[in-house]
Amino acid sequence: MPARARDAILAHYHRTARDLPWRVGPRANHRPDPYRVWLSEVMLQQTTVATVTPRFAAFLERWPDVEAMAAAPLEDILQQWAGLGYYARARNLHACARAVAERGGFPETEAGLRELPGIGAYxxxxxAAIAFGEDSVVIDTNVERVVARLHALDRPVKSAKGEIARLADPLFDSVDSGQMAQALMDLGATICRPKNPKCSECPAQADCKAFASGTPEAFPPKPPRKQRPERHGTAWWIEREGKLFLVRRPEKGLLGGMAALPGTDWNDGTPDENPAISVRHVFTHFALTLSIEERDAPPDQTEGWWQPLDRLDEAGLPTLYAKAVKAFAKAERSGPLTA
Incomplete structure (x- = not known):
């Protein structure tokens, strides 16, 4: 089964490969730029292709190679990253660029790449596989789902990662690992989707045990959903002469190094009273209700800067604070609200 499914998936990729700006097509006679592969892989972690594509172009325009990114201040990287979430990725991106520039290029092996900041196993x-042609078994969430369905694994992916890696190995045998990886990624993203899989279009349908079961969407089963904890805090709107006072969050921790409205710590639980103006934002491990309150001046000894309101988009506010700004502006125009 693996050889037939492998060949069918790879042939399908050669016919239907997505045209992506970081990719070199399956019929090209050269490998893609490792800088583009690395940048796209970091940006695509827990972020969709549709969201990443224009942001990838903006990064390339500003920093066309790893040396240019390495020379940039971290604040510029964070500002450009604003809105993409998981901001530790941006800090790791900058640290990795500096490490690569210092050594004169990307390592060409999986083991060497693992030694760079922010680069994990996947x-x-x-x-290694896509940019350098190394024989590597590449497993992302799309590949996990495809493999789990091919074999009708009856337990959640998180508890079956070792088995999935073992079952994926034959799919990469005796083929170009980079092309196989991209073929499986495309298959998972466009056909073997989490919901409403397009089984009638799947090149591996004949070998898919999940399809044979009659309920392919049931594989792999989802783990029980955990209730997300609640937190709350307050952000201060401090405006003076058409400028808004902003601070930079501590380097370590959530939204580390990002521009922000000053405010209180975030505490467990929900607010005691419904705030006049607030936003709700869901992070990976908790949900936050952030109240927005006006103040006349920054607290004593608070380090920050006055950002012109008509250039607020240049501050690089992460999504949470961009939502807070929008909620406050709406309240100014139409009275108190909760966003």
Whole structure:
């Protein structure tokens, strides 16, 4: 089964490969730029292709190679990253660029790539296979789902990662690992989707045990959903002469190094009273209700800067604070609200 499914998936990729700006097509006679592969893989972690594509172009325009990114201040990287979430990725991106520039280029092996800041097992395998042609088994969430369905695994992916890696190995045997990785990624993204899989279009349908079961969407089963904890805090709107006072969050921790409205710590639980103006934002591990309140002046000894309101988009506010700004502006125009 693996050889027939492998060949069918790879042939399908050669016919239908997505045209992506970081990719070199399956019929090209050269490998893609490792800088582009690395940048795209970091940006695509827990972020969709549709969201990443224009942002990838903006990054390339500003920093066309790893040396240019390495020379940029971290604040510029964070500002450009604003809105993409998981901001530790941006800090790791900058640290990795500096490490690569210092050594004179990307390592060409999976083991060497693992030694760089912010590069884990999947990213190292993907870069090694796609950019350098190393024989690596590349497994992302799309590949996990495809493999789990091919074999009708009856337990959640999180508890079956070792088995999935073992079952994926034959799919990469005796083929170009980079092309196989991209073929499986495309298959998972466009056909073997989490919901409403397009089984009638799947090149591996004949070998898919999940399809044979009659309920392919049931595989792999989802783990029980955990209730997300609640937190709350307050952000201060401090405006003076058409400028808004902003601070930079501590380097370590959530939204580390990002521009922000000053405010209180975030505490467990929900607010005691419904705030007049607030936003709700869901992070990976908790949900936050952030109240927005006006103040006349920054607290004593608070380090920050006055950002012109008509250039607020240049501050690089992450999504949470961009939502807070929008909620406050709406309240100014139409009275108190909760966003």
């Amino acid at each position: 990213t190292a395998a993907a870069i």
